[in-house]
Amino acid sequence: MAEAMLAADGTPLKRSLARALRRQKLRALMLIAPLLIFVLITFIVPIGSMLFRSVENEMVGNTLPYTVEALAEWDADAEPLPSEDTFQAMFFDMFLAAEAKRHTRLGTRLNYETTGLSSLFRQSGRQLDDVADISYEPLEDFDAAWDDGETWYALMNARQTADDALMAQQRARVAALTDNETNSEVNFAPDAEVAALLPLAAREYTAWAVYVATQDGRDPATRDPWEAVAPALLIDLQTADLSGYAGPEADRLRAVQAANLPVANFVDAFVDMDEDWGTQVPWETIQTHSSTYTSGYFLNAVDAQKTADGVSWQPEDKQILITLFVRTIWMSLLIMGSCILLGYPIAWLLANLPMRKANLLLILVLLPFWTSLLVRTSAWKVMLQQQGVINDVLVWIGLVADDGRLIMINNQFGTIVSMTHILLPFMILPMYSVMQTIQPSYLRAAKSLGATNWTAFWRVYFPQSVPGIGAGSILVFILAIGYYITPEIVGGTKGVFISNRIAYHISSSLNWGLAAALGSILLAAVLILYWAYDKIVGIDNVKLG
Amino acid sequence: MGLPPYATLGQRIWYYSFRVICGLIFFFLIAPIIVVMPLSFNAQDFFTFTPEMLRLDPAGYSLKHYEDFFTNPQWQLAMKNSLIIAPIATIISVSLGTLAAIGLSQSHVPLKGTIMAILISPMIVPLIISATGMFFFYSSLGNWMESTLGLDKGFVGYVKVILAHAVLGIPFVIITVTATLVGFDRSLTRAAANMGAGPVTTFFRVQMPLILPGVISGGLFAFITSFDEVVVVLFVGSASQKTLPWQMFIGLREQISPTILAVATILVVISICLLTTVELLRRRSERLRGMSPG
Numbered sequence: 109m110a111e112a113m114l115a116a117d118g119t120p121l122k123r124s125l126a127r128a129l130r131r132q133k134l135r136a137l138m139l140i141a142p143l144l145i146f147v148l149i150t151f152i153v154p155i156g157s158m159l160f161r162s163v164e165n166e167m168v169g170n171t172l173p174y175t176v177e178a179l180a181e182w183d184a185d186a187e188p189l190p191s192e193d194t195f196q197a198m199f200f201d202m203f204l205a206a207e208a209k210r211h212t213r214l215g216t217r218l219n220y221e222t223t224g225l226s227s228l229f230r231q232s233g234r235q236l237d238d239v240a241d242i243s244y245e246p247l248e249d250f251d252a253a254w255d256d257g258e259t260w261y262a263l264m265n266a267r268q269t270a271d272d273a274l275m276a277q278q279r280a281r282v283a284a285l286t287d288n289e290t291n292s293e294v295n296f297a298p299d300a301e302v303a304a305l306l307p308l309a310a311r312e313y314t315a316w317a318v319y320v321a322t323q324d325g326r327d328p329a330t331r332d333p334w335e336a337v338a339p340a341l342l343i344d345l346q347t348a349d350l351s352g353y354a355g356p357e358a359d360r361l362r363a364v365q366a367a368n369l370p371v372a373n374f375v376d377a378f379v380d381m382d383e384d385w386g387t388q389v390p391w392e393t394i395q396t397h398s399s400t401y402t403s404g405y406f407l408n409a410v411d412a413q414k415t416a417d418g419v420s421w422q423p424e425d426k427q428i429l430i431t432l433f434v435r436t437i438w439m440s441l442l443i444m445g446s447c448i449l450l451g452y453p454i455a456w457l458l459a460n461l462p463m464r465k466a467n468l469l470l471i472l473v474l475l476p477f478w479t480s481l482l483v484r485t486s487a488w489k490v491m492l493q494q495q496g497v498i499n500d501v502l503v504w505i506g507l508v509a510d511d512g513r514l515i516m517i518n519n520q521f522g523t524i525v526s527m528t529h530i531l532l533p534f535m536i537l538p539m540y541s542v543m544q545t546i547q548p549s550y551l552r553a554a555k556s557l558g559a560t561n562w563t564a565f566w567r568v569y570f571p572q573s574v575p576g577i578g579a580g581s582i583l584v585f586i587l588a589i590g591y592y593i594t595p596e597i598v599g600g601t602k603g604v605f606i607s608n609r610i611a612y613h614i615s616s617s618l619n620w621g622l623a624a625a626l627g628s629i630l631l632a633a634v635l636i637l638y639w640a641y642d643k644i645v646g647i648d649n650v651k652l653g
Numbered sequence: 654m655g656l657p658p659y660a661t662l663g664q665r666i667w668y669y670s671f672r673v674i675c676g677l678i679f680f681f682l683i684a685p686i687i688v689v690m691p692l693s694f695n696a697q698d699f700f701t702f703t704p705e706m707l708r709l710d711p712a713g714y715s716l717k718h719y720e721d722f723f724t725n726p727q728w729q730l731a732m733k734n735s736l737i738i739a740p741i742a743t744i745i746s747v748s749l750g751t752l753a754a755i756g757l758s759q760s761h762v763p764l765k766g767t768i769m770a771i772l773i774s775p776m777i778v779p780l781i782i783s784a785t786g787m788f789f790f791y792s793s794l795g796n797w798m799e800s801t802l803g804l805d806k807g808f809v810g811y812v813k814v815i816l817a818h819a820v821l822g823i824p825f826v827i828i829t830v831t832a833t834l835v836g837f838d839r840s841l842t843r844a845a846a847n848m849g850a851g852p853v854t855t856f857f858r859v860q861m862p863l864i865l866p867g868v869i870s871g872g873l874f875a876f877i878t879s880f881d882e883v884v885v886v887l888f889v890g891s892a893s894q895k896t897l898p899w900q901m902f903i904g905l906r907e908q909i910s911p912t913i914l915a916v917a918t919i920l921v922v923i924s925i926c927l928l929t930t931v932e933l934l935r936r937r938s939e940r941l942r943g944m945s946p947g
Contacts, residue, residue, distance in 0.1 A: 132761055139756030140768060143749040143823065150820040151775050151783070154790035158782070161789055450678050457675050471928075472679050478924040479686055480881045482901045483917040487685035489905060490692065490700045490914070497688055500701050532682060561664070590779020592884050597905045607781035614788055614888065627785045631778060638777050 155631070162624035165402035168394060170284035171214040172201040176398040179391065184416060190391050195374035196343070199239060200308075203336040204315055206233040208286050208323070220408060220619055222393045228384050235381045240335035242372040247338045250367055251360060257332035263302060263357040264313045265329075270297035271310070278314040279322075286323060294321040296328045305353060306344040313337050342371045392416045405625035429609065429626070436605045439524060440588035444535075446528040447584050448577060451535035455576065458536075459543035470540075477533035485594050488526035492517040492598065518600025526598050531587055535580035542576030575644070582641045586634055606630060686921055693718055693914035700911065718915035728912065730893075731900035738811065738886075738896060739879040742818035747872040749819075750826030755860070757827070758834040769827075776824035784888040787817050791889045807893055814890045818882060822875025829874065833867025833938060866938040870931045877927060 115124040169176050174197035182190040205211040215229025248255045275297055283290040296317040303310040316337065317328035345365045353361070378385035396416050397404060404414045411427040413420050421427075454473065458466045476484060491497045494513045502508040516522055546569060554564040592607040599608070606626060613623035656668050696715040697703050705713025722728050753772065757765065775783060791813045798809045837860070845855040861868075883898035890899070897916065904913050 129761060132759060133763060136756040136759040136762045139759075140753045140762070143753035143772065144768060146745075146749055147772055147775070147820055147823060150816045151786075152771065154786035155774075155778065155783070156786075157790045158786035450681070453671065453675050454678050457671075469679070472683050474928055474932075475925065476682050476686060478877070478928045480898065480917070480920045480924065482881070482883065482898045482905070483689065483920050484685055486901065486905055486909075486913050486917055487689045489909070491685055491688060493700060495699070495701055497692075497701055529681065529685060561667075586777075586779075590781055592781045593902065597902070607779065610781055610785055611884075611888075614785060620789070623785055624789070627782045631782050634777070634779055634782075 158624045159628050159631075161621060162405050162628045163401045163403065164621070165397060165404065166284070166400055167214055167217050168398045169400060171205050171210055172198065172394065172398075173281060173284070175201045175394065179395045179398065182391070182395065184388055184392055184395070188388070189375065189386065192373070192375055194391075195378055195385075198378070199236070199374050200312055200336060200340065202229075202233065203236050203240065203334065204281075204312075204319070205285060206236055207334060208282075208319065210285055216618070217621075218390075218393050218397065220622065221397055221404065221413060222389060224384070225390060225393060228382055228390060232378070232381045232385070237335060239372050239374070239377040239381070240339055242339070242370060242377070243342045244335040244338035246369045247342065247364065250364065250369060253360060254338070254364075255332070257328075257330065259357060259360070260313060260333050260337065261296070261329050263355075263361075264296070264298060264310060264317075266297040266299040267301075267355065269300040271300040271303040272297070274298050274303050274310065274314055275318075278311065278318050281315060282318045282322065286319075288323060290318055290322040292322050294318055294328070296321065299355070301353070301355060305348050305350070306341060309337055309341040309344050312340040339371055342369050346371070405621040406629075408622050409625040409629055429606075432604075432606050432609055433629075436589050436607075439520060439603075439605070440585050442524055443527045443531060443588045444581050444585045446524065447532050447535040448581060450528065451532055451539055451580060452573075452577070455536050455539035455543050456573075458540050459546070460548075473533050473536050476529070477537075481530065481593060484530055485526060485597050488522070488529065488594075488598055489517065492522050492525070517598050518603070520599075520603040522598040522600070523595045523603035523605075527588060527591060527594050530594060531584045534583050534587060538579040538583065539573065539576035542579070543573050546572045578644055579641070582637060582644070586637050586641070590630065590634060689914050689917045690921065693911070693918045695911060695914075698911050700909070700914070718911045721910075721912045722915050722919075725912065728897075728900060728916070731895050731897045734894055735880060735896040735898075738814055738818060738894070739876050742815050742822060742879040743872050743876045745815070745819035746822035746826050746875045747868060750823050750871065750875075751830050751864075751868050754827050754830035754834060755856075758831055758837070772827050773824045775821050780821075780882075780884040783817075783821070784884045787885060788888040791817065810891050810894045814886055814894050814896075817885050817889050818879035819875075821882060821885065822878045825874035825878060826868075826871035829871035830864065830867045833864045836938075837863060866934040870934050873927050873931055877924070 113121040115121045117124070175194060178194040178197045179190055182194065202211055205214065211229050211233045212226070215226040218229070219226035253259045275294075279290045279294075294317060296314070298310050298314045313333055316333045320326045320328050320331055341364070345361070348365070350358070350362055350365060375386075384390060392415075396414060402414070407414050407419060409429055410433075411422040411430045413422070458469055458473075461469065489496075493499070494515065494517075496517075498516065499508070499513045503510050503513065508514060516525070550568050550572070551564050554568045555561070559567065589605070590607055591605060592611060595604045596608055596611070599605075607630070610623045610626050610630070613619045613626070656665065660668070691706070692700065692702070694714045694716065695703065695706065696713050696717070703713055707713075756762065757769065762768070795809050795813055798804050798812070799806060804812075841859055841863070842855050845859045846852075850858065880896075881898055883896070883902050886894065886896050886899055887902070890896075895903075897920075901913050901916060904910055
C-alpha cells in the first residue's frame, strides 16, 4: 500500500493543497469585499428601498392609529356609518395630525385612491379647533384655572408611579406621525393613577407633552396644552368614578364632573365640517387602505384601483399609464427597428472594407458614441425646431413653404429620430463584431455553386449575422425603454416614455409610492430582457469601445 | 471589395447606390455634431445659420457665447462642480474596481457569477430606476449625516452625488480591467514572488504597469459616465451641486440659450481627446498582448 504523499514540511500533500486553495480563495474575496460592500450599500440597498416603498403603506396607520383600530370593526354593508367612537377617535387623531401639519399629507395620499379627500382633509383640519371649543370654552368659563397649563401639568404629571407604557406608546405615536426621533428628554411622565382614572385625557395630554418637548423643544410644564384635552377630559368625566381620588386638583375635577359640561357629538360635528363625512366614501377609503403593506400602488400603476369591493379598473379612456407603457414599448420597438435598418449596412460595410479604411470610418461611429448625451440631444433640438436647420434647408430648397414649416419636435417623430441617432452605435458595434467573424469564403463558395448575389447574401451571410442583430436589438431596446432625458427634451407630451412619468411623480406630484411601483415594473421588464440577453449573447461578451 | 471588371450594369448601380446609402447614414450619424460647432460661433442669439454666416462674412461670427460661458457665474459653478465630482468619483471607482477585478480574475472565486452580476448591475438597471431608488435612500442618508454626524449641508450634498456617480462608473472599470487581466501572464507574478518581491511590490512593479492601459481606459469610461450624467444628479443633488449636464438640461427644457452650443462644442472637443486616448491605449494593450507568450 502506497504511503500518503507528503509536502516539503511533512504535512500530507492533500491537506497542504487544500490549505493553499483556501488561502487563495480568501485573498480573492478580501480583494473583492470592499467594492462589493460599496456597491451593496450605495446601489443595491437604494434599489431595495425603492421596491419596499412601492408596497409600503404605513402613513394611514401612522397618522390615524386609533381611527384605524376603531374602523376595523365597522362593516360598511351592515351599518351606514361607523360608530360614534370611531368619529371620536378620528377627532383626536386628526387634531394631533393637524397640529403636526401632517393631515394634508395623508389627504394627498388618500386622494390617489379617492378624489376629493385631499380637500376634505385640508378643510376639516382648519375646523377642528371649533369642535374642541364646544368643550373648551365652557370649561374655561366654568373655572379659569383650566385655561392655565400649570393646572393640567399638576394633574397629569407623575407623583408616585408613572405610566411608562403610556409614555412609550405616545412617543411611538408622535415618532410615527412626524417621522422624527422622539427619544429626547421630556420633562413629564403621566401619572399611573390619573391615567387609569382619565384614560383619554391622559393619552392626549401625554401626546401633546411629547410633541412640544421633542418637536418644538419646549418644556411642557410651562406651556398650555392644546384645546383637545378639554373634550378628552369631559368625555372621561362622564364615566369616571372620582370618589377614591385624592390627588392634585381633586376638587376641581369633582366640580367639573358635577357641572355636566357639554361634549360635542362627534358625528354631527364632522358632518357639520363637511357633509362628505356623513357618507361612507372617506371611511371606506381609510378602511381599505389602512394595512401596513398595500398592492394599491401597483394597481394604480396599471390604471386599476383597490376599492372596498376589490379591484376596479379605470374606464378605457382614462387609462393613462397603460397607454404610456404600450407607447414606451411600441416606440422602443420602432427605434430598435430603425437602428437595425440603418445599422446593418454600416456594419456590413465596416466588416468588408480593408482594415485601415474600416478603422477610419469606425471613428464616425465612435465619435457620436463618445459625445455627451446632452450635446446630441441639444443638437437635435437645434436641428428639428420649426426655425431650425432642417426646416431652413427645406425652405431654402423650396420643398416646403415658409409658412408651412414641418413640426418635427415635441412629438413622437422627434423622439424616434433623436433616439435612433443616439442608440445607433449600440446597434452597429455588436453587429460589426459578429460580422467580422463571418468568413468571406462562404459567400464565394455559395456564388461559385451558382447562387445569385441576393441568394448568397440571404441564405448564407444573413443567417450568420443574426446573433449580431439579436445582441444589438436587445441592447438598444433595453436602453430605449428606460430613457428619460431625450424624450423629456424633444418629446413634448405625445413623445414621452414611462420614465418621464416616474420623474413627474418623484418631483412634481410627489406620489412616491406610485413612482416606486412604476419603477419596479420597469425594472422587472429590464431584468427579464437582460436574462434573455445573457442566455442569447452572454453578459461577458459585452465589449466597450 | 472593389467592383470586378465583369460586373453587370445592375451590379454597378447597386454597388454605387449602396455606397450612397451608407454615406447618408454616416451623414446622419455625424451631422448633428458637426452642425452644432459652427452655430456656437453665431453672432446672433439664434439657433440657425444667419445669412451673414452663410456668406462667410466675419461679422456673422463671434465668440460671445464662449465669453458668456466663461463669465456667467451659473455656468462657472456648474463647470466647477463637474470638475470636483467627476474626478473624485472616478478615483473611487478605479481604486475599488481595480482591486476587485484582480480578485475576480483569480481562479477559485466562490459565487463568482453572483458577485459579477451585483457589480455590473449599476450598468444594467436603467438610470431612471437607479435615480428613483437613490432619491429615496440618499435623502434619508443625507438627513442622517447632517443630524447625527453634524456635517455641513453642502458637503453632504457633494458626498451623496460623488457616491452615486462612483457606483455608476464601477461596471465600466470592472469590465475593462477584467478584460485586460484575461491576457495577463500569471507566471510573471510568480517569477516576481520567486525573486523575493512581496505581494505589494509585485502589484505595483509588475502587474500594475502591464494592466495600466486597461485601468486608464476603465477610468476614462467612469469619468465620462460621471461627467455626462444628469438623471441621478437631478434626483440626488441640490442646486448647489449642479453640474454641466444639469445646467444644459435645465437650459434646454426651460429657456434655451446659445451658450449651450458653446458648451456642447467644448464637450465634443473633450470627447474627441478622450476617444483618441482610449483608442491609443487599446492598440498599445493589443500590441503588448500580442508580444507576450501564450
